[in-house]
Amino acid sequence: MISVGSGATAPDPLPPLEEAIAKERDDAASPAAAGGGGGERSGTQDYQQRKSGPWLHAWHDPVAGMVCFSQHMCVADLHGDGDHRLVLVDRKKRIRIYRGTSIQWEQRLLEPPVAVQCFYHDTATPPIPTLVVAAGHQLFIYRHLQPYMKFALPPLPIDEREKDTWNRLEGLPEGEGVEEAFNQLMKLREAGVQLSRRSMDLLAVDDVAQRAKTAEEHKGVPLVQLPAISCMETLRQNIDQPTGVSVVVVAAEAFSHKGIIFILNPHVDKILRKVELDGTPAFVHCLGLYDVEYRLTVATRDGTVHTIKNGALLGSAVELETPCCGLVRLDKFIFVGCMDSVIHVYHFKGKKSHSIHLPCPLTTLTGLSLPRLRVQRALLVTLNDGQVRLYGNNGKDLLHSFSLLNDDIVTGALFGQYGREEGALVLSCKSGAILVKILSRTSTLEPARSGSSLSDGEEATGGPVPAEQDVPLNIPKKTRLYVEQMDRERQSAVHMHRTFQRDLCRLRLKTARAYVSNLVDMGQSPTSVPSTSGAGEAHLSLTADVIGLTGPHFDVQLRIHNAGSHALSNVCVMCVSSPPGLYALTPAMAPLPLLLPQHTSVHTIRAQEQPPEGGGAPTGAGQVRCFVVRMAVEGRGHQAARPLTTVYVQMPISEGG
Amino acid sequence: MGIFKRLFGLFYKRRTKVKILAVGLDNSGKTTLLKKLRPKKADLSTVPTVGYEFESFSKNGVAFDCVDMSGQSKYRNLWEHYFTDTDGVIFVVDATDKLRFVVVREELETMLSHQEFSRRKIPLLFFANKMDLHDAVTPNELLATLQLDDLAHPWRIFASNALRGEGLEEGVGWLVDAIAEHKTTAK
Numbered sequence: 001m002i003s004v005g006s007g008a009t010a011p012d013p014l015p016p017l018e019e020a021i022a023k024e025r026d027d028a029a030s031p032a033a034a035g036g037g038g039g040e041r042s043g044t045q046d047y048q049q050r051k052s053g054p055w056l057h058a059w060h061d062p063v064a065g066m067v068c069f070s071q072h073m074c075v076a077d078l079h080g081d082g083d084h085r086l087v088l089v090d091r092k093k094r095i096r097i098y099r100g101t102s103i104q105w106e107q108r109l110l111e112p113p114v115a116v117q118c119f120y121h122d123t124a125t126p127p128i129p130t131l132v133v134a135a136g137h138q139l140f141i142y143r144h145l146q147p148y149m150k151f152a153l154p155p156l157p158i159d160e161r162e163k164d165t166w167n168r169l170e171g172l173p174e175g176e177g178v179e180e181a182f183n184q185l186m187k188l189r190e191a192g193v194q195l196s197r198r199s200m201d202l203l204a205v206d207d208v209a210q211r212a213k214t215a216e217e218h219k220g221v222p223l224v225q226l227p228a229i230s231c232m233e234t235l236r237q238n239i240d241q242p243t244g245v246s247v248v249v250v251a252a253e254a255f256s257h258k259g260i261i262f263i264l265n266p267h268v269d270k271i272l273r274k275v276e277l278d279g280t281p282a283f284v285h286c287l288g289l290y291d292v293e294y295r296l297t298v299a300t301r302d303g304t305v306h307t308i309k310n311g312a313l314l315g316s317a318v319e320l321e322t323p324c325c326g327l328v329r330l331d332k333f334i335f336v337g338c339m340d341s342v343i344h345v346y347h348f349k350g351k352k353s354h355s356i357h358l359p360c361p362l363t364t365l366t367g368l369s370l371p372r373l374r375v376q377r378a379l380l381v382t383l384n385d386g387q388v389r390l391y392g393n394n395g396k397d398l399l400h401s402f403s404l405l406n407d408d409i410v411t412g413a414l415f416g417q418y419g420r421e422e423g424a425l426v427l428s429c430k431s432g433a434i435l436v437k438i439l440s441r442t443s444t445l446e447p448a449r450s451g452s453s454l455s456d457g458e459e460a461t462g463g464p465v466p467a468e469q470d471v472p473l474n475i476p477k478k479t480r481l482y483v484e485q486m487d488r489e490r491q492s493a494v495h496m497h498r499t500f501q502r503d504l505c506r507l508r509l510k511t512a513r514a515y516v517s518n519l520v521d522m523g524q525s526p527t528s529v530p531s532t533s534g535a536g537e538a539h540l541s542l543t544a545d546v547i548g549l550t551g552p553h554f555d556v557q558l559r560i561h562n563a564g565s566h567a568l569s570n571v572c573v574m575c576v577s578s579p580p581g582l583y584a585l586t587p588a589m590a591p592l593p594l595l596l597p598q599h600t601s602v603h604t605i606r607a608q609e610q611p612p613e614g615g616g617a618p619t620g621a622g623q624v625r626c627f628v629v630r631m632a633v634e635g636r637g638h639q640a641a642r643p644l645t646t647v648y649v650q651m652p653i654s655e656g657g
Numbered sequence: 658m659g660i661f662k663r664l665f666g667l668f669y670k671r672r673t674k675v676k677i678l679a680v681g682l683d684n685s686g687k688t689t690l691l692k693k694l695r696p697k698k699a700d701l702s703t704v705p706t707v708g709y710e711f712e713s714f715s716k717n718g719v720a721f722d723c724v725d726m727s728g729q730s731k732y733r734n735l736w737e738h739y740f741t742d743t744d745g746v747i748f749v750v751d752a753t754d755k756l757r758f759v760v761v762r763e764e765l766e767t768m769l770s771h772q773e774f775s776r777r778k779i780p781l782l783f784f785a786n787k788m789d790l791h792d793a794v795t796p797n798e799l800l801a802t803l804q805l806d807d808l809a810h811p812w813r814i815f816a817s818n819a820l821r822g823e824g825l826e827e828g829v830g831w832l833v834d835a836i837a838e839h840k841t842t843a844k
């Protein structure tokens with residue numbers, strides 16, 4: 001029997017008081033150390049620290065090799081044994097199931113998946129969930145880890161006139177009637193008819209010959225328009241319990257900028273309801289019970305948030321300023337993450353509550369619901385600088401933040417029960433790594449104290465509530481001068497506006513003139529500065545840097561500065577290796593953009609040292625000679641050969657051979 | 658087994674009763690393990706313990722008074738109520754549940770930070786349970802991940818199989834022994 005033990009004579013533990021102080025010190029240090037938002041990214045051990053704020057570091061597999069979005073991940077008690085498995089799918093057409101820290105099962109999918117979900121289709125004991133993977137227009141159903149069935153969303157109705165157009169084309173020999181069909185389709189589109197993808201493709205071809213070819217390709221293939229699933233969620237049917245039977249909510253793109261929401265029965269073989277809306281759905285959130293009352297929140301790619309209540313699309317919609325990149329509901333609030341690094345918070349009935357400003361764009365948004373903790377709900381936001389932030393109090397308090405290493409970014413996040421742990425957070429990263437964190441039972445999740453480095457840094461970059469908000473603005477009193485000025489503005493507003501417009505026009509004219517004169521001067525320069533003399537062109541300075549230590553690859557960086565007062569156009573840079581053939585230069589010759597006066601343009605040339613012929617020892621370092629040359633202007637070809645400026649770059653000795 | 662019996666016998670003269678607290682995460686096998694320890698053959702099927710359960714039996718002349726705590730996170734805050742009244746602790750770890758070793762460490766730390774543990778040197782017996790399963794880690798690996806080296810209490814770790822009783826007698830033998838030693842030195 002293996003046994004390991006300690007001697008009974010271990011050193012005394014710290015006296016209680018000292019221990020308590022040491023602990024307090026540790027506690028105080030941990031949120032600050034886990035910062036990373038402020039000036040310096042602290043600590044390399046950050047995200048793998050055993051404990052960082054409320055998070056315990058459970059497991060990290062840097063080479064899992066799956067990059068998943070949040071939709072590609074789910075956890076479920078797949079075998080009804082209380083040990084929840086993690087299901088991942090990825091764009092490489094794989095489905096993988098993790099049990100604890102090891103892979104339990106992996107298979108290939110037929111099509112790149114869009115989303116994966118687990119739900120219960122009936123009330124068996126032990127309850128075994130159904131796994132459904134959405135791909136293209138199809139849903140693949142797995143039970144007991146066996147492919148069970150497949151459900152395809154029905155094709156969409158196509159306008160009769162469009163069908164006619166294609167049918168007519170079908171009977172004609174190649175190349176005939178294409179133009180006619182094209183014009184007809186164009187007319188249909190202008191009339192506002194929703195065209196199929198095939199027609200849209202044809203309309204997008206400009207070239208007539210190409211058009212005929214495109215049309216020919218479609219001959220013999222029936223004209224169908226299939227919906228493309230964009231997201232999938234589940235909605236409990238009549239019991240609000242973890243094992244309650246659910247219906248599947250599938251959102252799909254129908255025609256361009258149109259979406260359809262399908263609600264499918266728990267056996268996934270019948271469509272219970274169909275709702276059409278404007279815009280392609282990007283995120284769906286379900287709330288309530290299908291048989292009682294439910295509400296679907298749908299964020300579309302064009303930045304609108306629609307609400308569907310009991311199968312009817314509500315008239316009111318939230319229009320966002322920028323496209324949406326995350327949707328979460330916590331309690332009565334809906335959090336919409338937008339591309340402009342802001343999370344807008346709405347009451348679920350549509351009233352705006354507040355906004356959370358982030359220092360950089362967010363990648364995922366996840367809601368944490370923790371009935372047993374003091375802070376019952378929290379919002380997890382991952383940013384594209386690798387930060388993972390936790391917000392409490394409806395996003396008003398930043399509770400904690402840690403950073404990933406090596407510029408890694410979280411692409412997908414999932415919070416739920418994994419293994420036997422209820423509060424597990426699974427993160428999938430851009431590098432293919434998987435990270436599992438566990439929310440500590442004893443964590444109080446208090447807002448990061450002001451005074452710690454973390455909140456200092458944040459407040460400045462526009463944290464939840466900037467301190468300045470409470471400081472009244474220094475508004476000067478209304479003086480008589482001010483009042484008079486205001487009166488004047490009111491009376492002669494038109495006149496003022498006109499004056500302003502006139503001056504603006506003048507300014508524009510002046511700018512345009514200066515621009516033109518610059519161009520004209522430049523055009524004259526070959527005559528005014530004889531290119532044979534070269535003296536006049538000495539305004540060009542050329543410096544070179546070699547980047548690369550050991551070779552055999554080097555980058556030669558040329559900085560071309562036009563110190564003269566005229567712009568130079570039509571120049572190019574040429575490079576020659578000396579001795580010839582020692583370096584392969586790419587590009588050996590490149591045209592330069594317009595060289596504006598007092599402006600430096602940077603140009604990089606790649607020099608690859610070639611092994612000497614016959615396999616002998618490297619001949620040692622050579623030179624790269626760079627010339628800036630005016631390109632041949634017609635009729636004056638002989639003049640063009642004269643370089644404007646030259647630099648010989650001594651290359652370092654390559655050790656790579 | 659001879660030495661074991663003798664130690665028990667030695668102990669028996671001074672003290673007949675030991676109070677033991679069984680803790681560990683849910684599903685680690687505490688209830689199974691205590692049932693198996695009982696001399697009477699019992700049905701080993703268990704349901705997750707709710708709150709806690711008392712278990713008393715005597716074995717080799719020692720009377721055990723055990724408190725079998727529930728390991729579910731909602732009940733873990735009950736553990737500390739029994740610290741004052743215990744002679745030794747059995748900490749059962751599911752050696753296959755690698756994902757939650759960090760939680761085990763966290764709970765261990767929480768337990769050791771309790772004042773009762775800084776006041777008394779309560780012996781700690783760790784079981785790396787479910788060693789029959791192929792993905793179980795060895796006691797050596799477990800003690801490394803749990804960083805048991807720096808414990809200020811007498812402790813020992815054994816591999817065990819609660820279903821078949823392997824490793825249990827040795828472990829409990831050591832615990833009873835350690836309790837006895839602790840009591841004599843404390844006097």
Ligand SMILES: Nc1nc2c(ncn2[C@@H]2O[C@H](COP(=O)(O)OP(=O)(O)OP(=O)(O)O)[C@@H](O)[C@H]2O)c(=O)[nH]1
Pocket residue numbers: 681682683684685686687688689690701703704705706707726727728729786787788789790817818819820821
């Ligand atoms: N293979 C194997 N299974 C075990 C072993 N010990 C316990 N189990 C199983 O683990 C499961 C949980 O055992 P319990 O004794 O109920 O666990 P517990 O620690 O009392 O759980 P809670 O009461 O919820 O804290 C049961 O299905 C046992 O059969 C073991 O050594 N090997």
Ligand SMILES: [Mg+2]
Pocket residue numbers: 687688689703704705706725726727728
């Ligand atoms: Mg139990």
